[in-house]
Amino acid sequence: MKRIISVMLVLCLSLMLFAQGGSEAAAADSSGAWTPKGGNVNIIVPFGAGGSSDLTVRAIVNNGAKYFPDTTLVVENVPGGGCAIGLTKFVTSKPDGFTIGNTSTPMVVLPTSTTTQPYVYYEMVEPICRSAVSTFVVYVRSDSGIYNLEDLKNEILSREMILACNSKGGNSHWEMEYFAMKNGGDVTAVVYDGGASAIAAVLGGHADITVQAPNDGREYVRSGDLRAIAVLNTERLTDSVYADVPTSVEQGYPWLTNVGFQGFSLPKGTPQNIIDFYRECFRNALADPVIMEETEKLGMIPAYLDADEFSAFIDESVANYKEIFSALEGRLD
Amino acid sequence: MEILSSFILLGKGILSCLTLQNLLCCTIGSLIGSLIGVLPGIGISGTVAILLPVTYGFDPLTALIMLSGIYFGSAYGGAITSILINIPGEATSIVTCFDGNPLAKKGKGGKALSISAISSFLGGCIGIIGLTIFATMLSRVALQFGKVEFFAIIIFGLVLLTTVASKNMLKGLIVVCLGVLIGCIGLDEVFGSLRFTFGVVDLFKGVEFVTFIMGVYGITELLFAIAGEEESGEIMNYSKADLYPTKSDFKAIWKTVVRCSCLGFGMGLIPGCGGTLATFFAYGLERSLSKHPEEFGEGSIVGVAAPEATNNAAVYGSMVPLLSLGIPFSSSMAIMMSAFIVHGITPGPLFITEHPDLFWGLIGSMLIGNIILLIINLPFVGIWASMLKVNFSILMPIITMVTFAGGYAINGSVFDLGVMVVCGFFGFFLNVCGYNMAALAVSLFLCGTLEDAFVGTMTLYKGNLLSAFINRPIGGVIFLAAIIFFLYSAGKNFYNFAKTKNTK
Known part of the structure; x- marks a missing residue:
């Protein structure tokens, strides 16, 4: 009997661990300037460590710390499910400015091409900027x-x-x-x-x-x-x-182009002053020659777009992909 | 002739490693690697990922040398936890628990550790020789495995698990199926549909293998200690003589080590799961070849030597596709590859011809790393083994704390700790009912590849498994072998069962 009680006690104690998790109700104040005040800011990368997407984010984190005042950037790799897991984790996180998402093409492609995604990711983000584009x-x-x-x-x-x-x-x-x-x-x-x-x-x-x-x-x-x-x-x-590989347009297939993008976003509902803070930070960081050079080395083309332009770009991509995928009629499922 | 020139190049490679700076980095790497590798939950890929930034400032060769030190150090550290506290750090060291932990419980932990260090070393040396001779020759072997072959191999592996890991085949079969079911939790890799998640976002990524292991081994062990199934409070006694193997021990293991190293290197060439399956295969093989099969599972030194020689040799087998083609087939190899890329080296088909100095330097550094690891770890055997002298009531809370810290460190997620605790209770009850945890854990580990291979096979052959096996005869033969092996074991099991019932 005593043993059973002690086993139960351990169970209770371990459950207490969960009771502690996540209830810092930081009242979001949307007036005035905002900084993370030295706190850790997680950048959720929906790819595994070491891939080219991960390395482009790390190029910014490792070389751009000076552009992020009062901020400690931490890369969190959440791979799996063709980015669905990382994106889900990002769009469902709290819009308190302590979670940034590395939002690239899958954010748009996944919910438009398949019907099995848990969320329509691109509708649940506040874009900060586009950092680079890549081709296939x-x-x-x-x-x-x-x-x-x-x-x-x-x-x-x-x-x-x-x-x-x-x-x-x-x-x-x-x-x-x-x-x-x-x-x-x-x-x-x-x-x-x-x-x-x-x-x-x-x-x-x-x-x-x-x-x-x-x-x-x-x-x-x-x-x-x-x-x-x-x-x-x-x-x-x-x-x-x-250099000698012709493009699909040159070969007479102008409809067969695919330009992937890399960018950063905050969860939907983030106060404007937090968005403004990161817009400023990323604008400066992405203009840094070292970061641009590292990005190019990884096979990406630096192509900065500010929040509004990025937002318009996302809308355009969504419309474009929707057209293609509706033409494909379930061939992708 | 070509082989001879390979060895000359290897000699040059070893020489290029023998600078004071490189040796120092290698020593520090192996030391830190084995210290961090001891912490349960971090494992090989975790250790390399944590320590990778340390090497940023070094020139490529020095950095690679340090990384290989870290890599092999943490692999050895994983064996320490398997033996001393029955918590394997990696899928490849699960088998080491089978006999390593019973030895430690008999007070022969020191001997188990030194046997494991020596067989790892010898396995490593044979693996390096294999890599030197076959790196270019066997580079295309890994490419021969398509979805059909993978499917057949994993089915064979699962059948092997039902018999090698547990005495009762029916129970083995039950846990293997259970393991595959648990592996299905989360977002499936192919279609992206959600399974068994109940809308909990944290479950989308599924039950991670390392978290699961920490639960069913670490937490379960703790629960057993509380439930008093173990002789708690007893202080282990051992004499100095028991720390290191004797001449007769060497005689008993050398054949095993050679056999298992060759087997490990060969199976390591199978991408992804080769190393893990190889340890089980080696253990089963040695048990059937042994004159004392009854000792296996009760603390046989051969049972420690076999998996340790195998998993070390298998590492070199799995390095063949990485170094000769630039294709990493496992997560720890992927991290090694990203380490290469960070230092400006892109492994690819041209790596060996364009950077022979780095390639041979790397292989030389592996050999030196192995030697250094052996030298620095043998004196530590006594210290590690004396850990078992610590009173159980002090040791257990420390292990618990380290287990929780490790469980948290994997993803920095509190939810994982919950998963770990649930797995612990689950493992406890299964253990009480006589089910084997190793089969459970490994089938969970293999589940992802199994499903991927199965769906791929079905897509390729339009849902006709028979035509798949006819069109890919290698896969077909392996699958047939799995079926025959299954029927044979089932028949034997049934026969034994009938016999014991009759004698009663």
Whole structure:
């Protein structure tokens, strides 16, 4: 009996731990200037540590501390579910200025492409700024005999092609589905747990095509294992490895472009003075030459937009993606 | 000839590591690594991630040397907790608990620790030789595994778990299924649908493996201590002679170490789960080859040597795709890769040819790191083992505190502590009913890959599993082997059951 009681006691004691969590009801005062007063501010990155998205955020945190007065920035990686987990955690956090979200393309793509997302993320944020944009490249194996989008189109129409993608309905998935559909064909999409695994699948012959960020495929193009057949943008990449790779627009497919973005937001309902504080901080930090250089090294193109412009950009992207995804009619589910 | 030149390059690599600065960094790295690795919950990838910023200021080779010191140090630290307090830090050191902890309870913790250090070292050396000879040759092996092969391998692994980890196959089967079910909690990786979350946002990410382990091992152990199932309060006695292995011990383990290292390196080439499965496979293999299979699980030194040699050799196997292709197949390898990138090195197919100095320097540093680790850890064996002399009523609260701190440190989330405590109670009751925690934990660990591979296979072959196995014969053969092995074990189990019933 005594033992049972003591077991119960431990249970009670451990439950008490939860009672303590999160009830600092900091009354949000929206008048006057605001600073975090030296407190920790979490930046939720919906990707794992070490990926290019994570490293771009860390470039700002490591080099830009001086632009964030009274603030200790802490990166919190919340990976999984093709960003859904991190984004959910961010949009459901308290709008008290102590949580910033690293909001990139999946914020818009996930809720517009699939019906299974728990929240419509882009409606639940207060944009601070856009920091950078990135583009995507279509890769095939170099022994495949596919040299451009025209070849790819013919190949898709003549046999079943397998696409290795990083998440259902996300970037790296919808582009090729859209391409196939517009040309009257179809591809079979198989999900891998990240860019590296998807590339490994193409290298190993388990898949035929993959669409990845330029940095992820760079080494394999250099070694001659993969061939980059198209840059999904209006302009070519400046990187020497990709200098000869024509864009999808050049190849006559102007509707097949995908520009990913990186940005920062606060949860919906954050008081205006807090938003203004971070707008100022990020504007200064993103103009820093060291941070810009680090961002470029990671394969992103620095492209700052202020809160209002970013907000308009998000709306535009949403409309654009909605149009594409409604044309795809459930092919992505 | 090519192999010979590889060894010459390796020699050069070792020489380039032998500067005072590099040796110092390697020593500090292994020391800090093993100290942090001892803290339950942090594990290898956590330790490397925490200490990565320390290396920012160094030149690439020195930084890599320090990181490999940290990496192997924390792997060794994980074995210490497995043996002394029955809390494995990583999936790969779960098997070490099987015999390591019973040895510690018999007062032979010191011997278990030194056996584990020595077999890790030897496993590491064999792994390094394997990496030196095969790095370029086997680089494409990892690429051969598609979704179908993965699915077959994991099914085989789960079947293996039902028999290796528990004596009663039916109970083994039950916990394996339970583990897979718990692994399903949260947002699924492929379709993004929510399962068993009841709208709790913190559950979206699922039950994390390390949190789960801390619960079912750490908290369960604590509950057992409270419930008085263990002989609490008893002070362990041991003599100095029991700290280090004797000649006859060496005789008993050397064959095991060589066999298991080769097995570990080979299976380490299987991306993702190879290392973990290899430890179970090695343990089962050694048990069936042993002249005293009854000693396994009761404190057999062979049972400690086998998994430790295997998991260390497997690390080098899993480094083959990272170094020769730039593809990290596990989270700890992904962190190592990001460490490389931070220092301006992008591992890829051209890494070995373009940066031979770094590649061979890195392999040389691994060898040196292993030697240093052995040198600094053997004298510590006595200190660690004397931890068991501490009175139970003092030791247990400290372990509890460290467990909670570790559980919190994983994600900085209080919710995780709750998950941990719930898992602890869950594990306690399952343990009382005679279910095996290792099978539960590993099936949870494998669940994500299993589902990913299953969905991938089904997409590729339009829902026809048979055509998948016919089209991919390697996967088909492994799957068939799994079925035969399952039926054989089930038959044997049933036969034994019938026999004991008759004799009664």
